[in-house]
Amino acid sequence: MIHTLTYESKAIKELTIKDVEAILATAKLFNSQNDITGCLIFYKRRFIQILEGEKEKVQDLYEKVKNDKRHKQVYLLSEGPIEERNFPNWGMVYYPIDDNEANKNEYEQFKRNLLLLADLTVHSNQTAILFWKRMKLLITTPPDHI
Numbered sequence: 001m002i003h004t005l006t007y008e009s010k011a012i013k014e015l016t017i018k019d020v021e022a023i024l025a026t027a028k029l030f031n032s033q034n035d036i037t038g039c040l041i042f043y044k045r046r047f048i049q050i051l052e053g054e055k056e057k058v059q060d061l062y063e064k065v066k067n068d069k070r071h072k073q074v075y076l077l078s079e080g081p082i083e084e085r086n087f088p089n090w091g092m093v094y095y096p097i098d099d100n101e102a103n104k105n106e107y108e109q110f111k112r113n114l115l116l117l118a119d120l121t122v123h124s125n126q127t128a129i130l131f132w133k134r135m136k137l138l139i140t141t142p143p144d145h146i
Helices: 017-033 055-067 104-120 126-139
Strands: 002-011 037-043 046-053 071-082 091-094
Touching (some): 017 037, 046 055, 046 126, 055 071
Antiparallel strands (some): 002 046
């Protein structure tokens, strides 16, 4: 049996693009070594992540996330057992928008791509359903500077 968990958090104000890239590099390595899959979305300084894997490993990783000083307000949305993985390959969606170069078309393309991904992905359990609902709610708001 596989365990799944989804959470949401807010990046600290001081978090930089280099910090996010460091998170990505560490997560990819750790997840591949521990057979953890899922999806991580970072947009408007918010993280939404769904994790899948062995229960103990997923819960241990979530404890590390809660103690990570690079974000705050970590909120568990849902967790529980699943029969099969919804995300056989772990991924990350990141929208690095520059205040000086932001445009509405760029944002709209990003939003369309994420909505298409949500529509094409299996929603076989409550945790996956909540992950995609939270993602859709988050991306309906364009960046502040568009």
